[in-house]
Amino acid sequence: MAEEVSQRRKIMGIFFKNRTAIIGAIITLIIILMAIFAPWISPHDPLEQDVYHRLTPPEHSHPLGTDMYGRGVFSRVLRGMQISLLVGILSVLGGMIIGAGVGMVGAYKGGKVEAILMRAIDILMSFPDEVLGIMIMIVLGSGLFNVILTITILMIPRFARLAHAPTLAVKEEDYITATISVGANDLRTIARHVLPNIFGEILVMSTLWLGTAIRVEASLSFLGMGVAPPTPTLGGMIRDGVDYLGYAPWVSLFPGLAILIIVFAFNMIGDGLRDITDPKLYT
Amino acid sequence: MGYIIRRILIAIPTLFIVVTIAFVMIRVAPGDPAEARLGDYATKEAVEALQEEMGLNVPIWLQYLRFLKGLLQGNFGRSILNGKPISNDLKTAIPYSLELMFTGIVFGVLLGIPLGIYTALRRNALPDYMGRAFSLIGLSFPSFYLGILLLLVFAIKLHLFPVVGGGDLHNLGDNLSHLFLPAFTLGLIMTAYITRVTRSSILEVLNEDYVRTARSKGLRERIVIYKHVLKNALLPVTSLVGVYSIVLIGGSIMVEIVFSRPGVGKMMIGAMKQRDYTTLQAVVAVYASFVVILNLLTDLIYGVIDPRIKRGR
Numbered sequence: 001m002a003e004e005v006s007q008r009r010k011i012m013g014i015f016f017k018n019r020t021a022i023i024g025a026i027i028t029l030i031i032i033l034m035a036i037f038a039p040w041i042s043p044h045d046p047l048e049q050d051v052y053h054r055l056t057p058p059e060h061s062h063p064l065g066t067d068m069y070g071r072g073v074f075s076r077v078l079r080g081m082q083i084s085l086l087v088g089i090l091s092v093l094g095g096m097i098i099g100a101g102v103g104m105v106g107a108y109k110g111g112k113v114e115a116i117l118m119r120a121i122d123i124l125m126s127f128p129d130e131v132l133g134i135m136i137m138i139v140l141g142s143g144l145f146n147v148i149l150t151i152t153i154l155m156i157p158r159f160a161r162l163a164h165a166p167t168l169a170v171k172e173e174d175y176i177t178a179t180i181s182v183g184a185n186d187l188r189t190i191a192r193h194v195l196p197n198i199f200g201e202i203l204v205m206s207t208l209w210l211g212t213a214i215r216v217e218a219s220l221s222f223l224g225m226g227v228a229p230p231t232p233t234l235g236g237m238i239r240d241g242v243d244y245l246g247y248a249p250w251v252s253l254f255p256g257l258a259i260l261i262i263v264f265a266f267n268m269i270g271d272g273l274r275d276i277t278d279p280k281l282y283t
Numbered sequence: 284m285g286y287i288i289r290r291i292l293i294a295i296p297t298l299f300i301v302v303t304i305a306f307v308m309i310r311v312a313p314g315d316p317a318e319a320r321l322g323d324y325a326t327k328e329a330v331e332a333l334q335e336e337m338g339l340n341v342p343i344w345l346q347y348l349r350f351l352k353g354l355l356q357g358n359f360g361r362s363i364l365n366g367k368p369i370s371n372d373l374k375t376a377i378p379y380s381l382e383l384m385f386t387g388i389v390f391g392v393l394l395g396i397p398l399g400i401y402t403a404l405r406r407n408a409l410p411d412y413m414g415r416a417f418s419l420i421g422l423s424f425p426s427f428y429l430g431i432l433l434l435l436v437f438a439i440k441l442h443l444f445p446v447v448g449g450g451d452l453h454n455l456g457d458n459l460s461h462l463f464l465p466a467f468t469l470g471l472i473m474t475a476y477i478t479r480v481t482r483s484s485i486l487e488v489l490n491e492d493y494v495r496t497a498r499s500k501g502l503r504e505r506i507v508i509y510k511h512v513l514k515n516a517l518l519p520v521t522s523l524v525g526v527y528s529i530v531l532i533g534g535s536i537m538v539e540i541v542f543s544r545p546g547v548g549k550m551m552i553g554a555m556k557q558r559d560y561t562t563l564q565a566v567v568a569v570y571a572s573f574v575v576i577l578n579l580l581t582d583l584i585y586g587v588i589d590p591r592i593k594r595g596r
Binding site for chain 2: 122123126127128129130131134135136138139141211215218219222223224225235238242245246249252253256259260263264267268271
């Protein structure tokens with residue numbers, strides 16, 4: 001009897017975990033579709049000012065109200081979502097490719113190369129994202145490309161660490177030593193044997209770090225150092241609304257809610273996937 | 284004792300490299316500080332005179348050595364903007380940031396660990412689901428947005444707390460009323476992180492053989508949990524609290540901006556907006572030292588809880 005109950009609990013648990021991932025995936029899909037079809041869904045041009053409708057509360061023609069220039073918050077949130085997703089996806093991809101490469105090369109080469117690379121990574125990781133992000137943005141200057149580059153740099157050490165340890169482990173395997181000793185192209189051999197091993201974890205962490213990347217983008221644009229206005233960014237819209245918080249809270253609240261939902265959806269996917277791929281939590 | 288000294292020795296080069304990176308980055312950034320201070324219409328002579336006054340006319344390696352020498356003496360140089368010593372500003376700003384971070388971490392630990400234990404012991408029951416949903420939402424919140432929400436509800440609408448500012452550090456009541464909301468913002472996010480790791484760490488330990496042994500000996504469940512599970516499960520949590528505190532330091536910058544708290548983060552953003560490079564480099568050095576000190580503290584606490592580490596493994 002007890003056996004059966006725990007069995008049912010286990011299955012329920014797995015179902016819940018899957019369900020988390022599935023709900024996250026559905027929300028993400030809706031968000032991506034909204035971002036893609038933004039030009040058709042938007043009731044207004046996100047940049048068009050309308051002095052007669054400043055700070056109007058949500059109503060029929062402006063579903064999420066208007067900001068201090070009379071621009072529709074809904075249309076601007078859609079445009080901001082496009083930017084957030086673009087920055088998030090490209091910087092995580094960039095960080096993944098460069099970072100995993102660095103981690104594997106470091107582990108493979110060993111010796112001084114490894115020591116220097118991993119030390120550099122430790123140091124990069126010891127900066128809070130905001131501090132390092134601000135420093136890099138000051139050097140690069142604002143703009144869409146520079147934001148992507150900055151957040152890519154923030155992502156590199158994370159992926160490098162992720163790829164480093166498993167590469168070390170695989171390198172020690174006898175069959176690798178054997179293939180290398182018969183003259184196989186060593187680095188490629190390692191990559192071929194390491195990548196399948198860490199693919200699951202990279203996937204999980206990528207979805208979680210997508211959330212991080214989008215949050216960092218929002219923070220930078222909230223501070224006024226992201227993509228330059230008038231292009232709407234979610235963080236920038238929140239900052240614009242802070243002065244009107246008392247009587248027109250929608251200007252800040254809805255863009256923030258959009259960030260929250262996007263990041264939450266990615267975290268749900270990552271969290272659900274992690275529990276499924278992590279067998280330790282199963283037994 | 285040897286353990287502590289070893290940790291400190293490891294921390295020094297990190298700090299040195301980070302400070303060097305700050306120095307280099309600021310030098311690489313576009314724009315000449317002297318020109319920036321004097322504006323577009325300054326004469327060439329005036330710019331050169333100011334460059335000399337600011338010590339910018341000497342080779343970069345000499346500037347670097349002077350910068351390091353200054354740091355060692357606790358002297359961060361002068362602000363490009365107004366020529367005042369940066370150390371004075373830092374002296375007033377640092378306490379505001381430190382008390383914010385400290386309270387945030389304490390909030391997170393005090394709420395997160397019990398919540399993590401509670402949800403782990405009721406795994407896959409309703410409290411567990413609610414706890415997991417709460418921590419996942421907390422992980423998704425940008426700190427500045429959570430700050431704005433709390434500000435809107437508790438300060439602007441309910442008038443329970445002052446809206447902005449840092450309060451008077453020497454007046455306990457005033458100080459705490461200004462501190463509560465920003466610290467609670469950071470604390471809630473910290474709670475989300477800590478709940479999560481505590482829960483998974485306990486679940487992992489519950490599967491260990493020694494727990495099964497303890498149970499099969501007929502020990503009462505309460506004793507198994509307190510004596511065997513918690514002790515082992517909380518070790519990894521300690522080092523992760525250190526890691527998440529770095530996230531919290533980053534969040535404190537954003538929260539200081541939202542609540543207009545006169546801390547180091549606000550100083551940093553102000554310096555960034557006005558291109559005050561010397562202040563910026565000083566502030567980055569301060570944040571780097573926060574992180575290094577924090578890591579050191581985590582290591583030390585870890586060493587106290589787990590005697591195996593001290594014996595030098």
